[in-house]
Amino acid sequence: MDERRCEIRPFQVLDAKLQPIIGSAGVIGAEELKQLTDVKPTPESDAQGVIASAALDREWLFYRKSALTEWTYISAISRSQMAKQSAGIGWLAFYACIAVLFCMTIVSFLMTRKLYVPVRKLYESVRKRETRHERTYDELGTIAEEFLSLRYAEEHLSHQMNSQSVQLRDLFLIELIQGKLQEREIEQKITRCGLSSDWKQLCVMVVDIDTLEETRYNERDYHLLLYGIGNMIQEIIPRNRMYHLFSFQHMIVVILRFDDSSKDCFLKLLFEDAKHIQKQAGRYLQLEISIGLSRIFLAMSRCADAYIESVEALKYRMRVGGSALLYIEDLEPSHSQPPTRVEEHKRELTQAIKSGDETTAKAALHLLLNDLAEGSRTHRDDRLALLLVIMDIARDVLGSSEAALQFATEGKSLQDTIMELKTAKETEYWFIRHVLTPLGRRYEERLTRQYQTISADVIRLIEAHYDQPVSLEFCSAHLHYSPDYIKRVFRKETGISFSDYVAHYRLKLAKEWLAYTEMSVSQIAERLQYSNIQNFSRYFRKMETITPSEYRSRFQSPND
Known part of the structure; x- marks a missing residue:
């Protein structure tokens, strides 16, 4: 056993009067005893401390005075020994700190590697998306930039999806009012487009600008004005009554819904909203607008008929003037429809104009004018019906009812021109001269341009794909x-x-290749899509009276 560990330190035990009881002699001197006399323990705890020995210059005295017996226990230790033990403890603490630091380093390294794995995977996935692959040491910065880029892309995509969802709804409802959808398709598309299927009554409102004449606007502002009016409508009509709003054929179409079964209440709200819309358009845009309302209906499949009714209602503003609010039931009997023969003769006249059959067109026109006269109550009704027919025919033939406005004569409007016609004979003569003939000529010109375009496209396809099965x-x-x-x-x-x-x-290509290239006859035949060289030679001889080889020899002959 180590002698230093077996060494017994000098000690001494003193009684309450500081008289030695047991221990080594000479441990404590008079000066130390004097210091101990002043030490008093408290009733609750012992008194303890350290005294530097005056007798032994290299020792420290550690004492402890008992609160119970007031005995004093003294232990002496040399300063060198204490310094040596302190140094050992210091080295031990140092080695312990080194060991702890090493262990913490190992643990930190392992934990860092474990925590870095997902970061590394994210960084590698980001590097695959980048167009440049040079290494960067700011990996977290690169990942942050990519996340910001993904967030921006998500927001952009979300914005596009929202805008496209509105366009899809518009497209669905345009097809709906055109009568292109079956009832089953309507139900499916309502769900797909995120539209509500909860209503008890429906109505179609069509809003149209009366005229831009004598206003501060021109035709270029038309779509912008429709957009502004549409925003007004969305602000005026509450959301619980607004089903959807969209623009179609230079008009605003609004499908309105009502959650109550009271028709009178629904109509009252419709008229109030319509009047408010007209008032706001006049106040902020200085525009006169007319509004047509369809009959109230229950099924979405009736939207096409309701749209036709609202457009028909708008046509009556020629009788009542601008800024009109027109409800179809106030203008027509509940079950009135345009005379069947009028529609039939109108279709016949349109087809005759398109086919260029002047005789059939004049016959259909004569029958059409007779039917219009029989179905109208007054001369004004007759002329208004004729005006609508002209606009319908112009739209069917040329694709736009605005083309009918060019049929006016002597600088007058089309409506004024028609109103001045007095007799049926005069009307028929005017129609043939100023409508039928110009319309047929313009349709023929349009058709010719279309034919020329198609023929030119076909020729381009043939010339580009001559070596394919065209x-x-x-x-x-x-x-x-x-x-x-x-x-x-x-x-x-x-x-x-x-x-x-x-x-x-x-x-033509074969002749050029025979004359100017070294291609063989079989190669030319194959490239020009002939099944075999015999067919090619036979056709060539038929057209040129000589074989391909003879043509090449004749063309390349020096005496030619």
């Missing part, structure tokens, strides 16, 4: 017209059939 079906897939229509238009415009044109164009 057919009418091939052109139909590219131009989105039926093969029969392309065939008819091409022959009418070029004076030659489609197949003959293809054959002639390939023959």
Whole structure:
């Protein structure tokens, strides 16, 4: 055993009067005893402390005076020994700190590696998305930038989705009012577009600007004005009555709903909202607008009929003037429909104009004017009905009812011109001269331009794909017209059939290749889509009276 560990330190025990009881002699001197005399323990705890020995210059005296017996226990230790023990304790603490630091370093390294794995995976995935792959040491910054980029992309995509959802709703409702959807499709698209299916009554409102004349606006402002009026409508009509609003054919179409079954209450609110809309448009935009209201209906499938009713109601503003609020039931009997024969003769007249059949067109016009006169109550009604028919025919033939406004004469408006017509004979003569003939001419010009465009596109396809199986079906897939229509238009415009044109164009190429290239006859035949060289030679001989080889020899002959 180590001798230093077996060494007994000097000690001494003193009684209450500081008389030695037991211990080593000479441990404490008089000076130390004097200091101990002043030490008094408290009743609750012992008194203890350290005294530097005066007798032994290199020792420290550690004492403890008992509160119970007032005995004093003294232990002496040399300063060098205490310094040595303190140094050992210091080294032990140092080594312990080193060990703890090493362990903490290992643990920190392992924990850091474990925590860094997801960060590294994120960084690697970010680097795969980047176009540049150089290494960066700010990995967290790179990840943060990518997250910001993804967040921006998400917001942008969300904005696009919201805007497109509005466009999809508009498209669905436009198809609905055009009568293009079946009832089952309507239910499916209502759910798909996120529209409400909770209503008890519905109504279609159509809002139209009366005129831009004598206002501060022009035609370029029309769509912007419709947008402004649409915003006004959305602010005026409460959300619980607004089903959807969209623009169609230079008008604003509003589908309104009501959650109560009271028709009178619904109509009262409709008229109040309509009057408020007209008032706000006049106040803020200085515009006169007319509003047409359809009959109240229950099923969404009746939207097409309701739209027609609201548009028909707007047509009556010619009788009542601008800023009109027109409800279809106030203008027509509940079950009134346009005379069947009028619609039939109008379709016949439209078809005759498109086909260029002047005789049939005049016959249909004569019958149409007779039917209009029989179905109208007054001369004014007759003329207004004629005006509507002209606008409908112009829209069907030229695609726009605005074209009818050009049929006016002597600088007067079309309406004034029609109102001044007095007899049926005069009306028929005016219609033939100022409507029928110009309309047919303009349709023919439009058709000619269309034919020229189609024929030019077909020729471009043939010249670009001559080395492929070019057919009418091939052109139909590219131009989105039926093969029969392309065939008819091409022959009418070029004076030659489609197949003959293809054959002639390939023959032209064959002659050029025979004359100016070293391609063999079989290579030319294969490239020009002939099944074999015999067919090619046979067609070439038929058209040129000589074989391809003879043509090449003759063309390349020095005596030629």
